[in-house]
Amino acid sequence: MTKNIYLDYNASTPIAPEAVEAMRPFLTQHYGNPSSLHWAGAPAKDAVERARAQVAGLLDCDPTEVVFTSGGSESNNHALKGVFFAHRERGDHIITTAVEHPATLNPCRFLERLGAKVTVLPVDRFGRVDPDEVRQAITPRTILISVMHANNEIGTLQPISEISAIAREAGVLFHSDAAQSVGKIPTGVDLLGVDLLSVAGHKLYAPKGVGALYIREGTRIEPFIHGASHEEGKRAGTENVLLAVALGAACEVAGGWIDAPQVPALRDRFWAGLQEMFGNRVTLNGHPTQRLPNTLSVNFVGRIGTEILGRMPQVAASTGSACHAGSVTLSPVLAAMGVPLDEGMGAVRFSLGRQTTWEELQEVRDLLSMTMAGP
Known part of the structure; x- marks a missing residue:
């Protein structure tokens, strides 16, 4: 052979052909800054917002709740660090599991150096966490639960809806790393019940280096990058139009593969x-x-x-x-x-x-x- x-x-x-085609005009024609108010910026701004709507369509959320990122790792880091820094006056306790991706576990270890208390829950022989153990781990100082939707190594799905109900009952924010599940199975944010959800573009036929973080309306979170007011003030820096349109196109195609x-x-x-x-x-x-x-x-x-x-x-x-x-x-x-x-x-x-x-x-x-x- x-x-x-x-x-x-x-x-x-591989990159979906539709994503390649979506990028093409922004390699050769539309070079304006999306924040510019003149004729060169308008096509870029429109393209970013259309892409945002396409991502929102796959997640079944409002486009204003989608923040473009550089990928799943940044999305996870933003969710964990952003909640920790925004809610320190209320608490410092984070709950996660032993089978999370390093893009979740390593930020948790970093936050421990800053005073966070992190509970890492065990899993059963199938790689699933027990929702009752999540409930028992919650304390008055718990501010965030982070449990991945699907494991990258073994594919096991976590009982996200059950955990989200526990989090809501306790008044605790809930984040899920959905890098592996978006585009393969339903990941509607209301279906899952999450407050934050991470997306990695190159896991769903978009290029590497682009992702998204869903942030439920009203969720208080510190910006990951400080600067100007891009991405509704949640991530400073001129938008990567090229990769945003590719992610949007890939998400639109992925809807047909769920x-x-x-x-x-x-x-x-x-x-x-x-x-x-x-x-x-x-x-x-x-x-x-x-x-x-x-x-x-x-x-x-x-x-x-x-x-x-x-x-x-x-x-x-x-x-x-x-x-x-x-x-x-x-x-x-x-x-x-x-x-x-x-x-x-x-x-x-x-x-x-x-x-x-x-x-x-x-x-x-x-x-x-x-x-x-x-x-």
Whole structure:
């Protein structure tokens, strides 16, 4: 086999053709500053606001509640730090989980240096947090709960609606990192019940370097970048028109892919084939049903994931463990789930996308058969 096969859509996606076309005029024609009131600025301003409306359409919110950012990491940082700095007089306690992305956990560690108290809740063997444990962790000083919608490694979906109800009852703001779920499953902000929600463009067929933060109307939050009054005063700096229009176009296209059946059908057929081929030598990570429709994280028991992929250089996928000087370390997510080392060291994440075909998955299965047959 000489063809390269891409099964790492949770890491990044190709740019949608519609997003490429949306950017084109802003590479060659419309160069004005969106804040300028003359003829050159008007097309740029209109384009940014149309893009904002497109993002809002996917999130089912008002366009004024969408702030453009440089990506998911900035959105998470803004939500966490912005709430902490804006509400310090009321409290200093933040609740999160052990399986969050580093773009959530590391800002929490930074805020701890500034006096924040952070509770990191455990998860079960499927990677899900117990809403009752969230409720029990709330104190009079709690100002924010941050729980991701879907895990990037294993695809497990968190009980966001249940947690949001608990947060509302306690009068605590609720943030969710939805970088992996936006564009794959419904992420309407009222459906989820969130006050803040993070979007990463390159996970939904927009370019890298652009994202958005949903901030519910009336939510008090400190600006992430201080300066002029861009983005309703929440993020200073001249808007990146080029990337904003690309994100908007990608969000509009993504609306047609929400809960599309073809991707999960391919994933489940691939998983059934692996089970048939390897039996109990392959196990599943994450929740069997409450997970992203495109994500399959499996353990090849007794093998090392990096070595498996190293023998299949044509296949782009990810591992859930790291091998250093002969020793294997599980990812924090698998470790938090209690995955045994002899299983988790063989973790491989296959994440499918719009372009994935059954023929590609068959080729990967055949390659895995040859790889696993070797020493």
